[in-house]
Structure formats: structure tokens, C-alpha cells
Amino acid sequence: MPAAERRELILRDATAVFASNGYGGTTTDLVAQAAGVSQPYVVRMFGTKEKLFLAVLERAERILAETFRAAIPGPDGKERRERMGMAYVGLIAERGLHQVLMQAFLLGGDPVVGPEARSSFLRIWRLAIDEAGMTEEDARSFIANGMLINTLVALRLGDAYGADPDIDAMFTVAFPCSFDVFKDNLPTAAERY
């Protein structure tokens, strides 16, 4: 398999492993096993675990930006924000993406990852304003809602949907027009680490 293809495959699987285990809890061997290659190969391809995480973050931001841009064309204003919100929820299909973004934000104090995480966040903020035409207040509440969705995904609260009236009530207001997207993309038990 050509290296470029293998690289994308490893990055995809590494996203899921980092998402479940966090940065410190992820071993290069866990990533290697998930991708079906040997541990030294992962290290040699990315140099260090830190550089692997940076590559995972860069890919996550790229996918996120592309997903948002694809949802921009069409009626603007509230409708556009709803399309972008649904697209964000649809990213649950990219296993671990929301969680990896949270992990990166939590590394804000790290001298290497921190600056990258901050500029990733700010680029999404700029995309919302410059490319999607949101006001600053719209961008704030849009991104705040994204952070709530991150939390609900990370907490795996969707697994208990239907089993707890509080959870059902929260989902009704948290996903006014994207609950089907959320439900249809939940990971199966076999997909979890």
C-alpha cells in the first residue's frame, strides 16, 4: 500500500483511539493495532506521538472546515446556520472527531499543541464570520452549541436515549432539527474502544 494511503488510514484510526483514550492515555501501539500495522511503523511515519497528534488535529480541522463550507451555499441567515449545525452533527460518522477537537482544546497549556489548537479554533471562528456571513453574536452561539454537541457525544449520552426522561428532554432541545442525523450516526457497540 502506498504511504500516502496508509497515512490517511492511520490518521483516521488514530483519531478514534485518541478520542477514547486521550493524548496521555494513547499509546503508539494502540494506534498501530487499530490501523493494523506495527508500532515502529507508526512512529517512523510520524516521528513522535506528539507529531502524530498534530497530524490528527490538522486533519480534523480540515474535515471540519470542508464540511462547513459544503453547507454554506443556499439561503443564508438562520437556515444556513441550521444546515451547518446539521452538518456538524453528521460528523459523528467521522469517529472521534468531536472528541479529538476537545482533547486538543484541553492541551491549550501545552507549549507545542496549545498554539496549534488555538489557531485551529480561531480559523473556525473566522470561517463562521467571513465565509458563512454570521454576525459575531451568531458565531458565538453557533460555536457554543457546537461545544455542547461535543460534550453530549463525548459523554455518550446518546446511548441512554429513551431510558431517561431527562436525557430525552435535553435531546429534544439540543437537536431541534438534527436529531435524526445524530441518531442515525451513533457508533455501534463494536465500534467502541
Place this chain on the structure above:
Amino acid sequence: MPAAERRELILRDATAVFASNGYGGTTTDLVAQAAGVSQPYVVRMFGTKEKLFLAVLERAERILAETFRAAIPGPDGKERRERMGMAYVGLIAERGLHQVLMQAFLLGGDPVVGPEARSSFLRIWRLAIDEAGMTEEDARSFIANGMLINTLVALRLGDAYGADPDIDAMFTVAFPCSFDVFKDNLPTAAERY
């Protein structure tokens, strides 16, 4: 020093260490050094690193709930939500509290920590509705905003306030009535791990 007092001291310092290093990246020795005791003492007092984290999470939720309850008395509606929001921002003084909550949410897939993290989150949701009298929609946007504040704190974006017009603009809309509280409680360089 009596054990109860020592315990609270260790929990406070452990909160800051877990916040900076994550669950997997935190060592019991780092916590011990931060608290000024030996590593075996930390392990013996809490049993395992996992139980230590659960104790940190329980304390964080307790402080958060007490802080919210103290902000409830007085005019209700939007004013009450603003008081509670400012109180939440003021919790920056409790070093690492917002980040530790995020860390716990990210452990949603953990068989031990996950259930505790979910019930902590749901208890705060219930507090907002039952005790603070919010509608479900108010509670949603209130908590979503809290998740945004968590992110800004974890990213250490406040450190760059004044150095980047994008950051300044975001803070203006993110902290319409709590920016002073935010600014006044930022950690000094010496406080960071």
C-alpha cells in the same frame, strides 16, 4: 496535619494537575509533588489513580452546584441566568475546575468514570431546571455557553487578549457581562503547570 484537611488539599492540587495533563497524562507522583507529599501517600489515601480522579470529579461537581445555588436568590429570568453565568466564570479561581469537568466528559466511554460523568452532567441540568427555574431551552443555551467558556479557559485564549483582534472580538460577545470576572481571575504564569 489531620487526614481530612490533607485530603482536601490534595484534591485541590490534583484538580490543577489533571486539568493540565489529562487523566492518562497525570501521574500520582505529579499530584504528590504538587501537594507536597510523597507518591505512596497519595495512592494509599485514595486507593488508585482512578478513585482519585473520581474524588476530584465529585468535588468539582459539589463546588459547581454550590456556586450555582448561591447565585439563584434574587430576580429570576435573564438576570438570574446572568448571575449564574458570572458565578461560573468566577470559578476560574478554582484552578482547573472547568478543564477537569471537560476531562471527565471525555471519559464518557470509560466503564467506571463514564457513568459518574453522565450523572454529574445530568444533575447540573436538573439544577438549572428544578432549582433555577429555567425552561429547557434556557437550560440548553445556558449550558452550551458554559461549554464554550470551558473551551476558552482550556485553550488559554485569555492569555492572548489584546494581542489579536479576533480574540478581542470573541471575548466581547462571549463575556458580555462577565469579562471583568474572567480577566481578574486569570492564572499567573507561576500558577501554570
Place this chain on the structure above:
DNA sequence: GGAGTAAGTAATCGATCGATTACTTACAAG
């Protein structure tokens, strides 16, 4: 049919971590 190169692994090393054990110190009660 070699020579060169890309893809990948087995074996291993030094460092680190969580946990255990055995020990010490300070102090209050009888």
C-alpha cells in the same frame, strides 16, 4: 537478473509509572 528503493517488522533498550512493602516519626492515653 541484479541494483535500488519503498514498505514494513522483530527485537530490544532506557525511562517511567502505579502500586506494594516495610519502615519511621509524632503524639495522646492509661
Place this chain on the structure above:
DNA sequence: CTTGTAAGTAATCGATCGATTACTTACTCC
């Protein structure tokens, strides 16, 4: 005194992790 107990530490052990080294395999281009 001395006995008991709470508060703590030094030393250490087995396991694990990130990284390095040396090796193998497969394909391609004269």
C-alpha cells in the same frame, strides 16, 4: 514509661511505553 495509633516516607518491583536499530520483503527499472 509504654503502648497504640495516625501520618507519613524510602525503597523497590513488575509492567508498560516511546523510540531506535537492524533486518526482511516486494516491486521496479535498466
